[in-house]
Amino acid sequence: MISQAEFFDSYAEKWDSMERPDICDLLDRVVRESGISAGMDILDVGTGTGVIIPCIQRATNGDCNLRAIDISAGMLAIARSKVNLPNVRFELADIEDFDCPDCSFDAIICNAVYPHFTNKSKVLSRIWSLLRPSGIIVVSHPTGREAVNKVHREASAVVTQDKVPTIEVMSFMLSAAGFTNISTTDEPEFYLAHAGKPH
Ligand SMILES: C[S@@+](CC[C@H](N)C(=O)[O-])C[C@H]1O[C@@H](n2cnc3c(N)ncnc32)[C@H](O)[C@@H]1O
Numbered sequence: 001m002i003s004q005a006e007f008f009d010s011y012a013e014k015w016d017s018m019e020r021p022d023i024c025d026l027l028d029r030v031v032r033e034s035g036i037s038a039g040m041d042i043l044d045v046g047t048g049t050g051v052i053i054p055c056i057q058r059a060t061n062g063d064c065n066l067r068a069i070d071i072s073a074g075m076l077a078i079a080r081s082k083v084n085l086p087n088v089r090f091e092l093a094d095i096e097d098f099d100c101p102d103c104s105f106d107a108i109i110c111n112a113v114y115p116h117f118t119n120k121s122k123v124l125s126r127i128w129s130l131l132r133p134s135g136i137i138v139v140s141h142p143t144g145r146e147a148v149n150k151v152h153r154e155a156s157a158v159v160t161q162d163k164v165p166t167i168e169v170m171s172f173m174l175s176a177a178g179f180t181n182i183s184t185t186d187e188p189e190f191y192l193a194h195a196g197k198p199h
Pocket residue numbers: 004005008045046047048049050051052069070071072075093094095096111112113116117
């Protein structure tokens with residue numbers, strides 16, 4: 001079986017054309033409701049082709065430092081071709097072993113990527129250690145849980161088991177990792193969980 005990185009490499013060229021026409025509105029909602037604001041240092045995990053970056057730029061008026069990581073060189077190549085901004089830095093990296101002793105962030109966004117993590121508890125504790133006190137974690141699926149699970153079921157054996165957790169399971173995992181102020185939305189076409197690292 002091919003790796004996840006190879007799987008997403010194979011989708012890179014056509015990824016943006018597969019997005020819903022209203023994806024920008026949905027991502028603007030993710031950013032707005034998560035409390036992303038100007039002045040933040042932000043990590044976009046699994047940035048793909050960078051679809052959420054314009055929304056973050058809009059919400060912060062470009063006043064943020066954004067680091068965007070992905071395991072797929074193909075997806076990153078598309079993202080780099082679209083976004084060339086002094087405050088945005090792309091990097092080929094896996095959050096599961098993202099080691100950055102000098103890094104700290106005010107917000108870490110996992111948009112449309114959480115089900116792909118192999119060891120979700122490990123990722124949550126890594127995100128915890130990368131966040132500053134009062135930092136926020138965002139786990140979002142702007143097209144909704146069922147829609148994502150259906151796409152994964154039908155796409156390829158590489159992702160068929162990658163399911164968006166119910167909001168109850170997501171809340172439990174965030175709480176077990178130490179996060180507080182957990183806020184969730186689980187609508188048929190919109191899924192968002194965000195939470196804070198206590199001060
Ligand atoms: C479904 S795509 C979503 C991309 C983008 N966030 C979006 O909303 O369009 C998932 C992305 O996460 C990346 N990815 C999967 N596992 C990852 C990991 N452990 N660390 C970093 N990126 C990962 C994949 O390569 C892919 O580009």
